Amino acid sequence: MDRSAQSAVNSGAQVRLRKLSKAYGGLAAVDGISFDVPAGAFVSLLGPSGSGKTTTLNLIAGFLTPDSGDILIDERSVADVPPHKRNIGMVFQSYSLFPHMTVADNVGFPLRMRSRLSRHAAQKRIAEMLALVQLSHLAARYPRQLSGGQQQRVAMARALVSAPRLLLMDEPLGALDKKLREQMQVEIRRIHRSVGTTVVYVTHDQSEALTMSDLVVVMHRGRIAQIGTPRALYETPADAFVADFIGDSNLLAANIVESRPEGCRVKMRGGAQIGTLPAPFAAAPGAPAFLLLRPEDMSVQLQACARSDDREQLTGVITELSFHGDVFKLAVAVGEDLLKAKVAREQGGSLEVGRQVVLTWRRAAARLLPQASDAASGIEAATP
Amino acid sequence: MTALAQYAAAPARRSVLARPHVMPALLLLPCLAWIAFFFLVPLGLMCWRSLAASGFSLQDYAALFSSPLYAKVMLTTLKAASLATALALLLAYPVAYVLTMSSGLRRGLILVFVFIPYWVDIIVRSFSWLIMLGDHGLINKALINLGIVPAPLELLYNTFSVLIAMVQILLPLTIVILFGAMLRIDRTLVAAAKIHGASGWQAFRTVFFPLSLPGVYGAGLLVFVLSLGFYVTPALLGSPRQTMIAQTIMVEASDLLDWGQASAAGFVLLVITTTIAAIYNRYFSLDRLWGGSEP
Numbered sequence: 001m002d003r004s005a006q007s008a009v010n011s012g013a014q015v016r017l018r019k020l021s022k023a024y025g026g027l028a029a030v031d032g033i034s035f036d037v038p039a040g041a042f043v044s045l046l047g048p049s050g051s052g053k054t055t056t057l058n059l060i061a062g063f064l065t066p067d068s069g070d071i072l073i074d075e076r077s078v079a080d081v082p083p084h085k086r087n088i089g090m091v092f093q094s095y096s097l098f099p100h101m102t103v104a105d106n107v108g109f110p111l112r113m114r115s116r117l118s119r120h121a122a123q124k125r126i127a128e129m130l131a132l133v134q135l136s137h138l139a140a141r142y143p144r145q146l147s148g149g150q151q152q153r154v155a156m157a158r159a160l161v162s163a164p165r166l167l168l169m170d171e172p173l174g175a176l177d178k179k180l181r182e183q184m185q186v187e188i189r190r191i192h193r194s195v196g197t198t199v200v201y202v203t204h205d206q207s208e209a210l211t212m213s214d215l216v217v218v219m220h221r222g223r224i225a226q227i228g229t230p231r232a233l234y235e236t237p238a239d240a241f242v243a244d245f246i247g248d249s250n251l252l253a254a255n256i257v258e259s260r261p262e263g264c265r266v267k268m269r270g271g272a273q274i275g276t277l278p279a280p281f282a283a284a285p286g287a288p289a290f291l292l293l294r295p296e297d298m299s300v301q302l303q304a305c306a307r308s309d310d311r312e313q314l315t316g317v318i319t320e321l322s323f324h325g326d327v328f329k330l331a332v333a334v335g336e337d338l339l340k341a342k343v344a345r346e347q348g349g350s351l352e353v354g355r356q357v358v359l360t361w362r363r364a365a366a367r368l369l370p371q372a373s374d375a376a377s378g379i380e381a382a383t384p
Numbered sequence: 385m386t387a388l389a390q391y392a393a394a395p396a397r398r399s400v401l402a403r404p405h406v407m408p409a410l411l412l413l414p415c416l417a418w419i420a421f422f423f424l425v426p427l428g429l430m431c432w433r434s435l436a437a438s439g440f441s442l443q444d445y446a447a448l449f450s451s452p453l454y455a456k457v458m459l460t461t462l463k464a465a466s467l468a469t470a471l472a473l474l475l476a477y478p479v480a481y482v483l484t485m486s487s488g489l490r491r492g493l494i495l496v497f498v499f500i501p502y503w504v505d506i507i508v509r510s511f512s513w514l515i516m517l518g519d520h521g522l523i524n525k526a527l528i529n530l531g532i533v534p535a536p537l538e539l540l541y542n543t544f545s546v547l548i549a550m551v552q553i554l555l556p557l558t559i560v561i562l563f564g565a566m567l568r569i570d571r572t573l574v575a576a577a578k579i580h581g582a583s584g585w586q587a588f589r590t591v592f593f594p595l596s597l598p599g600v601y602g603a604g605l606l607v608f609v610l611s612l613g614f615y616v617t618p619a620l621l622g623s624p625r626q627t628m629i630a631q632t633i634m635v636e637a638s639d640l641l642d643w644g645q646a647s648a649a650g651f652v653l654l655v656i657t658t659t660i661a662a663i664y665n666r667y668f669s670l671d672r673l674w675g676g677s678e679p
Contacts, residue, residue: 061579083578084587096576100594109590113581158580168579 012040012198013074013165015060020069022055029055031222032069037215042192042199044209047219048245053202056219057168060200062086073166084113089159089197090168094175095151097143103154104130104139110162129157132191149180156188160195167192169201173208185212206246210234218242240290240369250293250339253371256283264368266291270335274312277368288371297365298341300330301358302350313360314339318353332359427654430647437644444648454632454649458656461629464543464618465611468550472558472607473600475551480562484569502556510620513549514540517621541623549617554607561606565599601668609657629653 015037022030030052037043045053058064060071062083070077078086089110097106107129111122130136133153143151152172159167172188173181189212192199203209209216210230218225218233218241225245226238237243240251254266257273264283265275274291283289304313316334328348332339339359343351351357400406438444448454483494501509516522517539524536539545569592577587615630622628629649636646 061575063575063579082583083575084581084583086579088579090576090579092572092576094570094572096570096572098573098577098591109577109582110580113577113586113590162581 011163011165011196014039014072015166015198015200016072016075017056017060018070018072020056020059020071021067022052022059022064023067028222030059030066033219033222033224034069035217035224035227037198037200040196040198041214042189042201042212043215043217044201044203044213045217045219046203046206046209046245047225048204050221051219052222053204053219054170055222057170057200057202060166061088061090061168086166087114087162087164088166088168089162089164091152091155091159091170091172093171095143095155095172097151097154097158099143101142102139103135103141103143103146106143106154107157107161109158110164114162125161129161132160132194133157133187148176149184152176152184153187156191160191160197163195163197165197167197167199169199171202171204173203173205181208188212210246218245220245236367237292237369240292240371243290243292243367243369248295248340248342250291250295250298250337251369252291252293252337252339254289254291254368256285256287256289256368259283259285264289266368268335269337272314272335274314274366277363277366281370283368283370290369290371292367292369293339293361294365295329295340295342297361298339299360300332300341300343300347300351301360302355304358305360310363311360312363312366313358315356315358318351318355318357321348321351321353323348332357334359430650433643434647434651437642437647444644445652447645448648448652457627457629457632458653460625460627461612464546464550464614464626464628465608468547468554468611469604469608471547471551472554473562473604476555476558476562476603477596477600479559480566483559483563484566498556498559501552506553507616507620509553510549510617513545513552513621517545517548540621541626543622543626545621546618546626549621550611550614553614553617554611557610558603558607561603562596562599565602566596568599569595598668601664605661605664605668609661612653612657 017033017035019032019034020030021028021032033052033056045056047053055064059066062078062081066079070079072078073086098109101109104126108122108126111117111125115122117125126139127136130139133156135150135153135157138146138150143154146154155172159169169188173184176184185208201209201212210233213230215227216230216233217227220241226233226242228236233242233246237246243249244251252268254268254274256264257267258265258275260276263276263278265273266277266289267273268291277291304315307313314334316332316339318330319333319338320329320331322329323345326345328343328345328351330341330343330348330351332341341359401410434444435441479494479498483491483498486494514521518524519536519540521539523539524533527533528536573591573595574587577591578584582590612628613630614628615634618626618628619631630653633646633649633653636642636649
């Protein structure tokens with residue numbers, strides 16, 4: 001394994017999508033998207049169902065032909081290259097292992113189809129891959145004799161056995177339970193590090209995308225909502241859709257009352273005014289906007305504290321309180337808004353429903369987002 | 385009452401109908417009664433007659449096994465049925481494959497063309513082959529007029545004419561059974577083969593075809609058993625040399641009125657058919673083909 005891992009380092013392909021479009025019956029599934037996947041990177045396509053992420057993956061695989069646009073793998077257009085000649089590995093949502101072949105034969109399939117390895121070399125390579133996914137002892141079994149997690153590993157081994165420069169994964173962990181899923185996330189990262197292949201990973205699970213990816217492409221209705229590192233997406237979402245889809249969030253409708261170069265003041269529905277917030281868009285006074293506050297950025301106090309320049313505060317009443325082990329999650333009614341907050345376990349002892357509390361947060365932690373009609377209507381679609 | 389108490393009390397209020405097995409049994413009853421009265425009872429009567437006609441001896445069976453005629457007819461029957469089954473499978477497979485791979489209007493159209501002959505009566509279809517294959521039939525006339533052959537070919541009253549008609553009659557059923565089996569094959573498996581380096585033909589050969597074999601074996605068994613009982617087709621299109629077992633039984637029963645002999649022959653045919661089906665199932669059982677049932 002060490003030798004192949006050595007030779008595989010930096011062996012990932014670079015993928016470029018250029019104004020790619022695909023429609024089904026007049027409905028655009030993928031609508032003119034462009035993005036680059038750097039060589040060797042782990043890139044997730046994240047979005048709710050129907051956002052076009054699986055269509056995008058199938059276009060890269062070559063199962064679908066784009067209506068327009070182009071895909072470049074290592075600067076070479078693959079428009080006329082059939083799937084079997086693209087040198088791609090793929091892990092399918094349902095694993096799609098061949099039921100009439102043993103684990104070893106499943107893993108060896110790409111070798112039999114693709115390479116001219118001798119029988120002996122092929123056996124050795126299969127053994128290497130099975131060792132990599134820790135399934136050497138199950139080589140002679142049939143897929144249906146394996147658990148979901150084991151089938152998942154076989155699918156990984158099969159996808160990687162011929163050392164493809166690009167690995168596509170279509171919601172590979174969707175069918176596993178939570179614990180196993182988290183275990184496999186770590187496993188997939190480990191394997192990615194050791195083989196160095198470029199990975200394009202489709203998921204609708206934002207926490208999965210955040211923990212695993214170098215880069216996340218958030219998709220919404222066939223278009224790209226935002227591309228960025230997990231941290232950038234979480235901390236500086238481009239719009240309300242991305243803010244709502246990634247992580248827990250409070251998105252509060254507000255109106256801009258004052259717009260100055262150093263920031264804006266906004267008025268919330270309950271009448272409270274908050275400022276000064278940097279606005280990442282052209283904000284005119286009177287324009288509607290969303291105020292984004294992450295629940296974990298909120299601090300809950302029993303009494304109002306002295307006003308300070310870098311903190312904001314709102315007073316409200318606790319309407320819901322639930323214990324999640326490491327944290328308490330609570331909902332606080334402030335005027336017409338309901339704010340979510342997260343409090344560490346040891347600080348939640350004196351909280352109870354009906355109690356008046358003061359929510360405070362650092363000004364820098366809040367963000368103002370545009371309230372475009374498109375982004376706003378996307379929120380319902382994104383809420384699970 | 386708390387939810388827990390309700391849950392605990394629920395079984396006591398269940399009617400007889402709610403017991404497991406009662407409802408399935410009730411639903412099966414009409415069908416079982418039908419089969420019992422119109423199939424099992426006549427079958428029992430047949431068995432009874434095959435023994436009773438000769439005063440409860442095995443005389444009719446002895447006559448059956450000592451007669452060279454029966455052995456020959458049975459062999460002809462098995463040969464014709466095997467050949468017809470093999471040909472039907474060979475011709476039906478590509479059609480079923482195209483059906484599976486197409487969709488919408490194309491699939492609908494193919495299915496209609498597959499079924500039109502099925503809706504025509506077997507006797508009518510057999511007669512239509514007389515018109516096609518006769519000395520003055522469509523084919524011979526065309527061949528002679530085109531100057532390909534000087535005299536009419538002997539297309540009728542031989543193994544060829546019997547087989548061609550049998551296969552034509554069996555094809556719709558074979559296609560539909562194969563189509564049903566192929567529809568159950570997960571098509572992403574073919575996609576998985578392709579992305580991992582298999583060309584279209586390789587994906588078919590290594591994945592689709594092996595996975596379609598259980599359907600082929602299943603269709604083969606059904607079509608074979610069906611073709612063992614062909615009666616009208618060999619009678620109309622064959623010569624005495626193509627006589628099949630069903631015809632012989634018919635002659636025994638209705639012309640010679642030897643009901644004991646006819647019953648014995650019928651029973652032997654049933655035993656042979658069942659045995660073949662059992663052996664076949666043992667070697668081509670679905671579990672083996674899907675892999676992994678072995679310890």
